[in-house]
Amino acid sequence: YSIASPLLDLHFYLEAKYAYTELETPKEFIRKAVDEKVPRHVEGFIESLLAKAYGLRPVKVELPDLELDIALMGFSKLELVGEVKWKSRVKREEVKKIEEKLSKFRCRKVLVVPSEDALEREPGGIEVLTPEDLLEIAKRSLEALV
Incomplete structure (x- = not known):
């Protein structure tokens, strides 16, 4: 529960x-x-927001030694995976681990952080989302409904 x-x-x-x-x-x-x-709670909120905005459904990816903060599925395949790092500093080593973890998936990859300044380095092949980006995604999804 x-x-x-x-x-x-x-x-x-x-x-x-x-x-x-x-x-x-x-x-x-x-x-x-x-x-x-x-x-x-932040992870759950962001996963729910992205799922609603993109019309996807949250799923749990159950693989040995692999836990994803965000996993969203379309009709029959994984469409988006991501990690949420809601802290003031994300170290280089942690960014590398995120890159390695998300590289296992062939779909859109996101990393959600409170600010791009929190990252010691930009992740390769992963879209970085900030609260401003999430707000824009939410606005666009609402506009599509009208």
Whole structure:
């Protein structure tokens, strides 16, 4: 199961893990939980946004030692795969790992970051998307409906 509201999800997570409503819970524990949970919600939101904008459906790619943040399927084939790195710095080594991971797929590849400045280097063969790009994609998909 998954809880759609990020705030409710965080509440239930903190309650289950730390009983934070019954005990004095240090802010560090709450910060750690937020840092752990928020990126997952960002990944889910972006995957859902791209799926709706492009008329694709989210799927889970189950391969040994391979987990994708975004995998979107058309009628019968994978159309888009991607990674979300929602942090202030994405190191060169991490960009290389993303390139290696996504190179296994023959479809559109995206890397979503909060800003292009977060990347220590541009990934090869992968489209970089920022919040501004996502907004533009969403606007275009809405205009297509009108």
